[in-house]
Amino acid sequence: MDQAVLTDEQVLKRDIPWETYMTTKLITGTSLQLLRRYDNKSESHKAALLDDDGPAYVRVFVNILRDISKEETVEYVLALLEEMLTANPKRARLFHDKSLANEDVYEPFLRLLWKGNWFIQEKSCKILSLIVSARPKTQEAIVSNGESSNSKRKCTTIDDVLMGLVEWLCSQLQKPSHPTCSVPTAINCLSTLLKEPLVRSLFVRAEGLKLLIPLISPASTQQSIQLLYETCLCIWLLSYYEPAVEYLATTKAVPRLVEVAKGSTKEKVVRVAVLTLRNLLSKGGPFGAQMVDLGLPQVVQSLKVQAWSDEDLLDALNQLEEGLKDNIKKLSSFDKYKQEVLLGQLDWSPMHKDPTFWRDNITKFEENDFQILRVLITILDTSNDPRVLAVACYDLSQFIQYHPAGRGILTDLKVKERVMKFMTHENAEVTKNALLCIQRLLLGAKYASFLQ
Numbered sequence: 001m002d003q004a005v006l007t008d009e010q011v012l013k014r015d016i017p018w019e020t021y022m023t024t025k026l027i028t029g030t031s032l033q034l035l036r037r038y039d040n041k042s043e044s045h046k047a048a049l050l051d052d053d054g055p056a057y058v059r060v061f062v063n064i065l066r067d068i069s070k071e072e073t074v075e076y077v078l079a080l081l082e083e084m085l086t087a088n089p090k091r092a093r094l095f096h097d098k099s100l101a102n103e104d105v106y107e108p109f110l111r112l113l114w115k116g117n118w119f120i121q122e123k124s125c126k127i128l129s130l131i132v133s134a135r136p137k138t139q140e141a142i143v144s145n146g147e148s149s150n151s152k153r154k155c156t157t158i159d160d161v162l163m164g165l166v167e168w169l170c171s172q173l174q175k176p177s178h179p180t181c182s183v184p185t186a187i188n189c190l191s192t193l194l195k196e197p198l199v200r201s202l203f204v205r206a207e208g209l210k211l212l213i214p215l216i217s218p219a220s221t222q223q224s225i226q227l228l229y230e231t232c233l234c235i236w237l238l239s240y241y242e243p244a245v246e247y248l249a250t251t252k253a254v255p256r257l258v259e260v261a262k263g264s265t266k267e268k269v270v271r272v273a274v275l276t277l278r279n280l281l282s283k284g285g286p287f288g289a290q291m292v293d294l295g296l297p298q299v300v301q302s303l304k305v306q307a308w309s310d311e312d313l314l315d316a317l318n319q320l321e322e323g324l325k326d327n328i329k330k331l332s333s334f335d336k337y338k339q340e341v342l343l344g345q346l347d348w349s350p351m352h353k354d355p356t357f358w359r360d361n362i363t364k365f366e367e368n369d370f371q372i373l374r375v376l377i378t379i380l381d382t383s384n385d386p387r388v389l390a391v392a393c394y395d396l397s398q399f400i401q402y403h404p405a406g407r408g409i410l411t412d413l414k415v416k417e418r419v420m421k422f423m424t425h426e427n428a429e430v431t432k433n434a435l436l437c438i439q440r441l442l443l444g445a446k447y448a449s450f451l452q
Contacts, residue, residue, distance in 0.1 A: 006119045011079040014072060026068050031060045043087060050084065055097035058105070062095075065108035071116055078112075078123035085130055092134030105131065107156045113168045118178040122185050125168065129189040132161055133196075158198075165193060166202040173211040184227050187215065191230040194237040204244050209251070216256035218263055225266050232260065232272040239279035249286050258294045261303065270303065271313040278316050281323045288327030292339050297324045334361045341375050344383060346391035353394075358402040365399060373399065373413060380418045386427035393419055393433035400440040407441055416441055 018039070022032045034056060038049055050057060064077050085091055095105045109128040112120050135158070169186045176182030190208075193199045203209070212234055219228040235253060238244035248254070254277070261273040277296065280287045291297075300321045308314055328339065333351050340346055351357040365372050379392045396415055400406035410416075415437070422434035 006075075006117075008079045008083065011075050011119070012083070014076050016073055016076050021064075021068065021073075027060070027064065031063065034060050046084070047087065050091060050094070054091065054094040055099045058094045058097070059100060059103060062103060062105050062108055065112065071120070074112065074116065075119055075123075078120060078127065081127050082123050085127060089130060090134075092130045095131040096135050104156050106161045110156065110161060110164045113164065118181065121168075121177055122181065125165070125185060125189055128161070128165060129192055132158070132165070133192055162193070162196060162198050163202055165189070166199060166206055166208070169193075170203070170206045170208045170211065173208070183215070184223065184230075187212075187227060187230045187234065191233040191237070194234055197241075200238060200241040200244060204238070204241065204247065209238065209244060209247050213251050213253050213256065216253065216260060218259065219269070225264075225269060228260065228264075229266070229269045229272060232257070232269065232276060236272050236276040236279065239276050239283075245280065245283050245285075248280065254280065254287060254290050255294055258291065258296050258299060261296075262299045267308060267310055267313065270308075271310055271316070274303070274313060274316045274320060278320045278323065281320065281327070288324070289331060289335060292324060292328055292331070292335075293342055295343055297321070297328070298343065300324065333357055334364050337361070338372060341372050341379075341395075344375075344379055344388065346379070346388045346395075348387070348391060352391060352398070358398050362399070362402045365403065370409065370413070373410070377413060377415060377418060380422070386425070386430050389422060389425070390427070390429040390433045393422060393430065393437045397433065397437040397440045400437070410441060 016039070018027065018032055018035050021027045022029060027035075034053075038046055038057060041049075061077050061081055065074060068074065106128065109124045109131075112124040113128070114121075169190055172182040172186040178185075190199075190203070194203065212231055215227065215231040216235065217228070219225040235248070235257070239248070257273045257277050261270055261277065264270050264273070277291065281291060300317055304314075304317050304321070328336065331339065334357075336349075337351055337357070340349070373396070376392045376396055379388060383389055383392070396410060396419070400410060403409065419434050419437045419441075422430050423438065425431050425434065
């Protein structure tokens with residue numbers, strides 16, 4: 001059957017020849033009795049059996065996965081196990097019962113991650129993630145003593161399991177086994193496993209973060225919204241791990257998270273994006289200036305006036321707002337100026353008319369292919385605020401005055417055409433500063449200043 005259309009329901013309808021397996025000594029007589037009691041019974045009947053003798057059933061299922069390789073049977077037992085754990089996730093603790101101390105309960109699932117078809121891989125990953133997460137935190141690193149009555153088996157440590165899982169999950173993000181299911185499954189499991197410090201370390205070392213960042217993108221369908229939520233959840237968990245934070249500072253994670261916070265309508269998605277941004281902001285480094293550059297203060301203001309039911313989200317928005325205010329205070333005078341320009345919120349703050357500011361910072365206007373000048377020109381094209389227009393004209397005239405090649409640069413950027421139209425503006429302040437800019441453009445800074 002095509003793995004793309006294979007469902008749990010179809011698999012669980014199979015009739016598995018347990019008696020044949022006993023005849024060929026692949027299962028014991030005791031196992032056969034347990035299977036006959038359990039197989040093809042109602043959910044309530046299975047639940048009662050698991051309540052009475054859960055570890056014995058876990059042993060039977062794990063032994064079948066270890067000793068029987070027939071694909072249809074492996075799929076069937078994995079479907080039974082997932083059914084059992086989906087009905088009650090706390091049953092994952094059964095795998096850690098002291099009666100199973102000599103059983104290597106992880107090894108079959110770890111091996112099956114790389115075997116068979118997508119159905120087997122997906123089930124193995126989900127089951128393994130659940131039982132690893134349910135282990136007692138005092139559990140020793142060694143899962144099995146490595147010895148069975150039949151054969152010697154290499155013991156599987158927790159480290160082995162987590163390394164195997166991370167390797168498989170990264171491989172699914174990089175080269176998916178299944179075109180539509182691999183990535184959502186991998187992210188779903190990661191959003192659980194990244195609570196483990198070792199998984200964070202292994203994932204960062206495996207360069208898993210660069211596979212996550214592209215998945216932080218606008219979502220519309222229910223499936224893509226869930227994938228976005230779980231991806232952001234992964235980034236949030238990694239924001240508690242210093243090497244991950246250092247890496248995130250070099251990626252497009254923050255711009256993407258800001259877009260998610262700004263554009264998502266799903267509360268849980270906004271919440272996890274805001275919590276992640278708050279965490280990153282608290283780490284210092286370049287995050288504060290980057291977030292202010294991206295207009296996050298305005299996004300936070302907009303989010304605060306919306307009707308959210310989640311108190312954690314409201315608290316996080318308040319903390320983010322305070323953190324951004326503190327960051328703005330710490331910014332240098334040019335950083336502050338840059339924020340004003342990039343946010344289109346120009347005002348007559350002291351730096352605009354301060355000769356020292358212009359002398360000290362004039363070469364910074366050359367950064368990113370004269371980004372600040374280009375934004376000032378865009379402001380002239382788009383703003384209707386007289387004060388903003390007046391300050392923009394004035395700043396362009398200051399650039400001409402203080403930059404040795406100011407006139408030529410602004411001529412190339414076609415500033416004259418933009419500013420000329422403001423010489424007949426109804427606001428006197430706009431007219432005055434437009435005239436000053438044109439004078440400096442046409443006559444040069446010194447002569448224009450003499451005419452003032």
